[in-house]
Amino acid sequence: MPSPEPSSAAAALRERLAELDDLGAAGRLLAWDQQVMMPPRGAAARGEVMATVERLAHARATDPALGALLDELAADAAQPDAGVVRVARRDHLRAVRIPEALVGEIALAAAAGQEAWLAAREARDFAVFAPALERNVALRRELAACFPELAHPYDALLDVYEPDLTTARVREVFGALREGLVGLIAAIAERPQPPELRGPFDVGAQREIALLLARGLGFEDDGWRLDEAVHPFALAIAPGDARVTARFDAASLSGLFAVLHEMGHGLYEHQVDPALARTTAGTGTSLGIHESQSRLWENLVGRSEPFWSHHYPRLQAAFPAALRDVDLAGFHRAINVVRPSPIRVHADEATYSLHIVLRFELEVALLEGTLAAADVPAAWTDGMRELLGIEVTDPLDGPLQDIHWAAGELGYFPTYAIGGIVASQLWEAIRGDLPELDAALARGDYEPLRAWLAERVHRPGRTLTPAEVLRGATGQDLDPGPLLAHLHAKYGALYGL
Amino acid sequence: MPSPEPSSAAAALRERLAELDDLGAAGRLLAWDQQVMMPPRGAAARGEVMATVERLAHARATDPALGALLDELAADAAQPDAGVVRVARRDHLRAVRIPEALVGEIALAAAAGQEAWLAAREARDFAVFAPALERNVALRRELAACFPELAHPYDALLDVYEPDLTTARVREVFGALREGLVGLIAAIAERPQPPELRGPFDVGAQREIALLLARGLGFEDDGWRLDEAVHPFALAIAPGDARVTARFDAASLSGLFAVLHEMGHGLYEHQVDPALARTTAGTGTSLGIHESQSRLWENLVGRSEPFWSHHYPRLQAAFPAALRDVDLAGFHRAINVVRPSPIRVHADEATYSLHIVLRFELEVALLEGTLAAADVPAAWTDGMRELLGIEVTDPLDGPLQDIHWAAGELGYFPTYAIGGIVASQLWEAIRGDLPELDAALARGDYEPLRAWLAERVHRPGRTLTPAEVLRGATGQDLDPGPLLAHLHAKYGALYGL
The missing domain is CATH 1.10.1370.30 (Neurolysin; domain 3)
Structure with a gap:
């Protein structure tokens, strides 16, 4: 396929970003409602729904076609949407460096960590929570290892x-x-x-x-x-x-x-x-x-x-x-x-x-x-x-x-x-x-x-x-x-x- | 790729249906909130968010890989999830017969129709609404034409x-x-x-x-x-x-x-x-x-x-x-x-x-x-x-x-x-x-x-x-x-x- 005109590439980017922001808005409403309106028995299902919306957003954010579009637009110095492109490119380049499996493990460990934390509070005993914290820390070490160029x-x-x-x-x-x-x-x-x-x-x-x-x-x-x-x-x-x-x-x-x-x-x-x-x-x-x-x-x-x-x-x-x-x-x-x-x-x-x-x-x-x-x-x-x-x-x-x-x-x-x-x-x-x-x-x-x-x-x-x-x-x-x-x-x- | 075992095909189907239902749940919350909680000035953005969630769900529902999975499971008479498979297959086979462009036009005409309807109510004049209704009817004729085998x-x-x-x-x-x-x-x-x-x-x-x-x-x-x-x-x-x-x-x-x-x-x-x-x-x-x-x-x-x-x-x-x-x-x-x-x-x-x-x-x-x-x-x-x-x-x-x-x-x-x-x-x-x-x-x-x-x-x-x-x-x-x-x-x- 021939590469699209700059203006149509910019429009294509806007469309993709609109989709990402719309999914973000859906996620924000799910989170707001969870804390303000949701009946307590809806909690388990709500966690699943939020995870699905986030997973779909992550898949869209790491789409190689988005990366190609961003490369093209970033190379165009006359780009009027430069700030938008810069932010989107930063997010994309960061997201693609984190393996999908790690994203999933981090989400699971966060859910398990919150359960362990509640149990530890119930028991007034930090030891009940320590293994979950250790796991969260270990996953953050793996995350940090995706960016070896950083000083710390x-x-x-x-x-x-x-x-x-x-x-x-x-x-x-x-x-x-x-x-x-x-x-x-x-x-x-x-x-x-x-x-x-x-x-x-x-x-x-x-x-x-x-x-x-x-x-x-x-x-x-x-x-x-x-x-x-x-x-x-x-x-x-x-x-x-x-x-x-x-x-x-x-x-x-x-x-x-x-x-x-x-x-x-x-x-x-x-x-x-x-x-x-x-x-x-x-x-x-x-x-x-x-x-x-x-x-x-x-x-x-x-x-x-x-x-x-x-x-x-x-x-x-x-x-x-x-x-x-x-x-x-x-x-x-x-x-x-x-x-x-x-x-x-x-x-x-x-x-x-x-x-x-x-x-x-x-x-x-x-x-x-x-x-x-x-x-x-x-x-x-x-x-x-x-x-x-x-x-x-x-x-x-x-x-x-x-x-x-x-x-x-x-x-x-x-x-x-x-x-x-x-x-x-x-x-x-x-x-x-x-x-x-x-x-x-x-x-x-x-x-x-x-x-x-x-x-x-x-x-x-x-x-x-x-x-x-x-x-x-x-x-x-x-x-x-x-x-x-x-x-x-x-x-x-x-x-x- | 070899075809997956029945049990893993069933699990793969459950995963896809869970995703569809999760998107459905997000859509239901967006709709509930729109009518019960949302500040009025949020209306325009809400319409966009709901349309995006629906579009993504439609894309997942018409995915040919889902169709292949459903064909495989429907052919298995011993399938314990037969009812679930039947419903999902019905939805899929129906959805793939409606062109994506028609789905989009129907959504746009519905939004325009509601605006025209409000304007007509304001003017107490059905004529203000008639063209939008004619358009909705015409699109429904196109939709019906996707199913020529039906008697009416x-x-x-x-x-x-x-x-x-x-x-x-x-x-x-x-x-x-x-x-x-x-x-x-x-x-x-x-x-x-x-x-x-x-x-x-x-x-x-x-x-x-x-x-x-x-x-x-x-x-x-x-x-x-x-x-x-x-x-x-x-x-x-x-x-x-x-x-x-x-x-x-x-x-x-x-x-x-x-x-x-x-x-x-x-x-x-x-x-x-x-x-x-x-x-x-x-x-x-x-x-x-x-x-x-x-x-x-x-x-x-x-x-x-x-x-x-x-x-x-x-x-x-x-x-x-x-x-x-x-x-x-x-x-x-x-x-x-x-x-x-x-x-x-x-x-x-x-x-x-x-x-x-x-x-x-x-x-x-x-x-x-x-x-x-x-x-x-x-x-x-x-x-x-x-x-x-x-x-x-x-x-x-x-x-x-x-x-x-x-x-x-x-x-x-x-x-x-x-x-x-x-x-x-x-x-x-x-x-x-x-x-x-x-x-x-x-x-x-x-x-x-x-x-x-x-x-x-x-x-x-x-x-x-x-x-x-x-x-x-x-x-x-x-x-x-x-x-x-x-x-x-x-x-x-x-x-x-």
């Missing part, structure tokens, strides 16, 4: 979630976090704590306030949903269909912050250039950049005094018994307490990163073979004592608390801390570009911030790499300095250090 | 929804319905009507009662959902995940009967033999048999005096203002009023079939080319006058009321009337086999009926044809006699004819 095998795992980030760079950055935070947290521990908020906070009223906050941020009733899920998450099924979840609990207001966090993820997806719809480039460029958006809205906006100066009167009115005697300054202090906890998802802005540093160090040691799965609990206890000064005794509060390793998601955790770092880097740039930001936040006007993020972060989707997005928006590479400066300044003031 | 082109359309049913047989059966019902309805029109129920009926209370009724019928909280949808429907996403929808309206109790109706569909899917899961045979055998189940629970159970003798006290307590002065006999009369209406979905048990007879006659004439789409409104007006004695003036109350023709679903309507006929045939058999049925219903015990239906109708799924199911359960072929006898007896008593 863990680079291949990072690459799944945070393209181009290296283990060496994470080590440097996390070293700086450890150095900059351990002392700060120890100093805070010496200071008196502010009074805590005391509920109960009616769950129905929280839901209403959450929706009000979400609408301010950009939630629109005809294009978004807010539902409840045990483990909150956000995703965009497709253009015009963004879905945010949260969990509300009468004992605290954490559900409100979960909504701000998930809205950050939702806004990123929502503001990607519509011209990238139905391609594989029309989504967030990495989990780290994604997490920077959720952290920015949750912490830098949502735990700030200007933000609550607008919303606090309404919150107080919604919970008069609990908040009548708490003024804005007291509320602001109470939502910015630093208190080391063994549980990552309960961690505050200052201690959170150290939970990640520990997990990263253990993952690298597991992959390198210098740590056996069975020895994780001891290493965990040592690490938590060293980093946060706390003693972990219950394995449910230790290495059995997260599902990630059970699901085989090694290399994922670092993106959470990267997100916090990037959020502070962006925030510095935003402060420079938007000198009136506090005034806007204090009147509930998020448009300037949303527009800045759309332009500098969201619109390009995956057509820019994470490093390109960061450099474009801030002029810098990944740098923990702004996060450390922010935390020292903020908690220095709040705790009178 | 409309047979090819019936076959999609009701395998093996012929146009000739529908003509006979519908002729008998027309003859048996027109006089009955005219006679009822001469008689005084019972007092109507007067609401309002609080929607929240209706929802609670509906759930209570559904639980009695077999709804289980960990394996079913009840949600609201503008056009109620039911489907099973997969084993352990049955979903029923309804619409509640304070002006009437029609939502309760919608739930009983949809539970009938849900129970059918729920009680198919689990050994047929993840094959293409593990679902209802035809739309007519499906509708027999919904009609049976809605009308023969749900509009009976024994059923309400158990539930009515609770209903009265839930709506004291509306029902305080209505006794059980009065309620039973009120929910069994016969009153011709131009709207099919508002029709009662007696007039419903005649709405279908009209649509069938028009569909056949359209396909034969003896009726032009533009002339449908006039034919409709004549037909409604003749069959139900009512004058249709607004096209929204006439041929623009149903979405089926817009979506290209010609051949679908007859199954609604077939369902009513089959329900009465089954009911006669059930009465013979379960002499204590009324007593069971009067104490809210549906287990004997549910077990009878599971055994005689539900378990075989598609491994028996509709005619085989009917013959196995009743010893008879399709026969409108029991429905006519039931309606004459019931309304004879209620209206003193």
